[in-house]
Amino acid sequence: MPNRTELMSALDLLSDMNRQFATSLDIQDTLRFALRLITDHVNAEGGSVFLLEQDGHRLACRACTGPVDILGITLDAGQGIVGRSVACNEGVIVRDVSKDPDFQVVVDQKTGFVTRSILCAPMTVKDEHLGAIELVNKRSTDGLFTEADLLLLQTLAASAAMALVNARMSQALVEQERLRRELELAAAIQRNLLPEVRPAPFPVYGVNLPARTVSGDFYDFFTLDDGRIGFCLGDVSGKGMNAALLMSKTASLFRCLGKTIHEPGRLLGTLNSEISETASHGMFVTMIAGLLNPADGTVRLSNAGHEPPLLVARDGSRSSLAADAPPLGILPDNAALPEIEVALDGGSLYLFSDGVTEGTTAGGRLGRDGFEAIVTEHRSQPVGERIEHVLRLLRANVENNGDKLHDDITILAIDDRHDD
Amino acid sequence: MKHEITRQGDVTVIALGGDVDLETSPKARELLLAAVKDSRRVLVDLSGVSYIDSSGVATLVEALQTARKQRGELALAAVSESARRVFELARLDKVFTIHATVAEGLG
Numbered sequence: 061m062p063n064r065t066e067l068m069s070a071l072d073l074l075s076d077m078n079r080q081f082a083t084s085l086d087i088q089d090t091l092r093f094a095l096r097l098i099t100d101h102v103n104a105e106g107g108s109v110f111l112l113e114q115d116g117h118r119l120a121c122r123a124c125t126g127p128v129d130i131l132g133i134t135l136d137a138g139q140g141i142v143g144r145s146v147a148c149n150e151g152v153i154v155r156d157v158s159k160d161p162d163f164q165v166v167v168d169q170k171t172g173f174v175t176r177s178i179l180c181a182p183m184t185v186k187d188e189h190l191g192a193i194e195l196v197n198k199r200s201t202d203g204l205f206t207e208a209d210l211l212l213l214q215t216l217a218a219s220a221a222m223a224l225v226n227a228r229m230s231q232a233l234v235e236q237e238r239l240r241r242e243l244e245l246a247a248a249i250q251r252n253l254l255p256e257v258r259p260a261p262f263p264v265y266g267v268n269l270p271a272r273t274v275s276g277d278f279y280d281f282f283t284l285d286d287g288r289i290g291f292c293l294g295d296v297s298g299k300g301m302n303a304a305l306l307m308s309k310t311a312s313l314f315r316c317l318g319k320t321i322h323e324p325g326r327l328l329g330t331l332n333s334e335i336s337e338t339a340s341h342g343m344f345v346t347m348i349a350g351l352l353n354p355a356d357g358t359v360r361l362s363n364a365g366h367e368p369p370l371l372v373a374r375d376g377s378r379s380s381l382a383a384d385a386p387p388l389g390i391l392p393d394n395a396a397l398p399e400i401e402v403a404l405d406g407g408s409l410y411l412f413s414d415g416v417t418e419g420t421t422a423g424g425r426l427g428r429d430g431f432e433a434i435v436t437e438h439r440s441q442p443v444g445e446r447i448e449h450v451l452r453l454l455r456a457n458v459e460n461n462g463d464k465l466h467d468d469i470t471i472l473a474i475d476d477r478h479d480d
Numbered sequence: 481m482k483h484e485i486t487r488q489g490d491v492t493v494i495a496l497g498g499d500v501d502l503e504t505s506p507k508a509r510e511l512l513l514a515a516v517k518d519s520r521r522v523l524v525d526l527s528g529v530s531y532i533d534s535s536g537v538a539t540l541v542e543a544l545q546t547a548r549k550q551r552g553e554l555a556l557a558a559v560s561e562s563a564r565r566v567f568e569l570a571r572l573d574k575v576f577t578i579h580a581t582v583a584e585g586l587g
């Protein structure tokens with residue numbers, strides 16, 4: 061049994077170390093500091109901290125003190141006395157290593173150090189095995205580690221394990237915060253890919269509400285030198301960053317090629333060829349491209365696998381314009397896609413993503429019928445207000461249920477109205 | 481998502497059921513890619529699919545593209561009513577060989 065002085069000294073040491081663990085931001089520094097103190101306190105010749113690598117198959121020396129430097133050396137998990145201590149989650153006293161079959165003589169052979177005895181305690185938090193702290197060669201007369209030494213080392217190892225878990229959790233939070241900032245930046249760049257809203261009487265109006273920070277939907281429009289307006293709306297399969305990257309590529313290609321290729325079908329054929337070359341994981345883009353001639357209200361349109369656009373005539377009658385080609389990125393071909401010509405004749409054309417029709421309202425799924433009914437009922441109102449009726453319904457349900465949008469919502473409206 | 485894999489002659493038949501969406505498509509992808517790797521003829525029975533989203537379709541597209549690269553075949557059969565709407569609207573009938581029934585697909 062340790063005497064009172066030894067006990068007080070051990071408690072002082074543990075208190076010092078716990079304070080250090082609680083305040084330090086650099087866990088490697090703290091582990092080195094703690095290891096040096098415990099090695100001195102127990103009067104050992106050297107010590108090391110072995111931690112399990114991320115794959116859980118290897119143990120690597122992450123801190124060491126004493127006459128030889130073994131920092132960075134690795135062992136198979138379960139190998140050596142340290143491996144046994146980690147695997148069995150038990151403290152170990154080996155008074156004569158030459159009699160222990162698990163002793164790894166190879167480390168001594170590499171370093172020239174002579175190990176005689178070992179004291180080892182696992183670092184574990186709940187069921188998570190993190191590694192172990194090992195001390196070698198007690199400097200006392202008999203050179204033997206005691207049960208009291210083991211108890212002290214086990215207590216210290218438990219605190220060190222907790223400190224390590226805390227440090228890793230704070231690192232993960234920092235990393236999460238970094239990713240969040242990167243996503244926000246990506247979202248800002250994406251938003252800049254969308255055209256600015258142009259006030260009436262400009263005939264094209266678009267909205268995009270991403271379900272996540274970044275969006276797989278997009279739309280664009282621009283005026284050509286001859287006064288015609290090129291426009292598009294697309295939806296990339298899937299969600300998240302991979303969809304957003306393909307969205308950015310497709311939107312950029314449209315913006316670039318759309319200014320020189322003035323036939324929507326040929327433009328989509330070229331986009332298909334470009335996207336097919338690099339698309340992976342079966343990802344594809346459903347997309348509509350069109351060209352409006354504001355002078356006579358006619359639209360040339362090509363649809364690659366996208367939800368049929370809705371045409372609401374001046375008298376409120378509706379028709380949908382089905383796709384005649386599959387989505388972009390699936391069949392590697394640069395042939396022009398079929399085109400149709402539509403006379404808006406004082407009516408409006410709506411392009412929208414399935415986030416609109418699959419969105420939910422207080423009365424259930426909005427559906428294509430629901431969307432059609434709203435924009436038709438309010439067809440005498442300015443376009444911004446018509447669209448806002450739809451968004452308000454979809455947003456209200458999400459907000460009332462404390463939910464999030466399940467899919468990106470994108471709508472592009474093309475008006476041929478001269479009375480706004 | 482439910483699934484069942486059977487071997488009928490030289491054809492691997494994968495029956496998918498329930499929702500094939502963002503959440504379940506990684507599992508569907510694993511099954512389909514393993515099937516097209518092991519078998520030159522794969523038939524996907526979609527009769528039990530209650531909902532398929534674009535992630536699910538992308539998974540089928542990837543399996544089809546992988547099969548073609550390996551000079552194999554992947555066809556769809558018995559597409560359920562709800563999945564059929566997605567395939568028809570997106571004109572995926574121009575991409576996939578679609579059989580009315582599994583028996584027809586095996587023929």
